[in-house]
Amino acid sequence: xxxxxxxxxxxxxxxxxxxxxxxxxxxxxxxxxxxxxxxxxxxxxxxxxxxxxxxxxxxxxxxxxxxxxxxxxxxxxxxxxxxxxxxxxxxxxxxxxxxxxxxxxxxxxxxxxxxxxxxxxxxxxxxxxxxxxxxxxxxxxxxxxxxxxxxxxxxxxxxxxxxxxxxxxxxxxxxxxxxxxxxxxxxxxxxxxxxxxxxxxxxxxxxxxxxxxxxxxxxxxxxxxxxxxxxxxxxxxxxxxxxxxxxxxxxxxxxxxxxxxxxxxxxxxxxxxxxxxxxxxxxxxxxxxxxxxxxxxxxxxxxxxxxxxxxxxxxxxxxxxxxxxxxxxxxxxx
Numbered sequence: 001x002x003x004x005x006x007x008x009x010x011x012x013x014x015x016x017x018x019x020x021x022x023x024x025x026x027x028x029x030x031x032x033x034x035x036x037x038x039x040x041x042x043x044x045x046x047x048x049x050x051x052x053x054x055x056x057x058x059x060x061x062x063x064x065x066x067x068x069x070x071x072x073x074x075x076x077x078x079x080x081x082x083x084x085x086x087x088x089x090x091x092x093x094x095x096x097x098x099x100x101x102x103x104x105x106x107x108x109x110x111x112x113x114x115x116x117x118x119x120x121x122x123x124x125x126x127x128x129x130x131x132x133x134x135x136x137x138x139x140x141x142x143x144x145x146x147x148x149x150x151x152x153x154x155x156x157x158x159x160x161x162x163x164x165x166x167x168x169x170x171x172x173x174x175x176x177x178x179x180x181x182x183x184x185x186x187x188x189x190x191x192x193x194x195x196x197x198x199x200x201x202x203x204x205x206x207x208x209x210x211x212x213x214x215x216x217x218x219x220x221x222x223x224x225x226x227x228x229x230x231x232x233x234x235x236x237x238x239x240x241x242x243x244x245x246x247x248x249x250x251x252x253x254x255x256x257x258x259x260x261x262x263x264x265x266x267x268x269x270x271x272x273x274x275x276x277x278x279x280x281x282x283x284x285x286x287x288x289x290x291x292x293x294x295x296x297x298x299x300x301x302x303x304x305x306x307x308x309x310x311x312x313x314x315x316x317x318x319x320x321x322x323x324x325x326x327x328x329x330x331x332x333x334x
Contacts, residue, residue, distance in 0.1 A: 030061070031086055033101045052279060093116070143256050143272065165194060166223065167198050170227045195217075200229065212250070222242060222255055222266055263334055268333070
């Protein structure tokens with residue numbers, strides 16, 4: 001009798017499992033380790049892209065290293081906490097968002113068997129010991145500085161002769177300086193003399209914005225502006241930086257990323273979208289988890305070549321008109 005009850009119990013469990021909806025079954029876990037934080041507009045954008053591909057089929061877990069807002073002296077310790085999160089979660093796959101996550105964790109993951117997909121990487125992955133590793137692949141981010149400058153020239157009927165580009169002093173900025181400007185701060189692009197400035201202090205940034213026109217520049221561009229600190233060495237909120245800069249610049253302001261475009265931001269231009277980084281990384285992760293493919297064989301890939309994105313209110317404010325051919329291909333935030 002006892003044996004019969006045991007058999008019936010097991011059969012009942014199997015029957016209930018078969019009746020259970022698919023969503024009730026355990027989903028594979030994906031740990032997303034963000035270099036930045038959930039409120040960062042780039043992170044928001046690429047997470048939306050990840051979730052559009054993975055959200056329905058996998059359990060997505062997140063860890064925020066927060067390296068845009070905390071001092072650099074704490075970055076390594078945040079990497080240690082991220083590694084501990086990985087050990088606790090035991091995910092089926094790890095996604096590393098942006099350079100700092102790969103910088104502090106790439107070499108460790110290269111010694112494991114867990115598949116890893118990175119995204120938003122500006123530097124060469126070789127520098128993070130993530131090059132030619134069977135279990136690691138991902139998506140590269142290549143800012144469209146030169147192409148963007150060339151594309152906005154037609155907006156200036158009287159000519160665009162000099163342009164100032166402001167960045168903070170984060171990893172993206174340093175990579176732009178080395179990879180695009182060849183280590184120099186001066187560059188000539190399509191007949192435009194371009195000057196790049198990497199700035200760490202908020203008051204220095206403000207001065208650069210205020211004096212750009214007097215220095216003879218015809219336009220200004222705001223790259224990344226997320227690691228600036230004030231005179232008390234406190235992090236300056238990025239939304240404050242872009243709003244103040246937009247309101248106070250005497251020159252037409254342009255941007256290279258989608259999050260910098262809009263009212264009280266920049267005019268826009270040929271920009272990169274975090275969503276595309278997330279979408280492509282998500283597709284790579286899904287392929288890895290549903291096939292026998294070796295991750296390294298999938299990449300690295302470079303995301304889309306950029307799209308035109310503009311703010312109508314900013315164009316109107318600075319009395320600029322898009323050429324018809326450009327306007328027909330452009331998207332507008334408002």
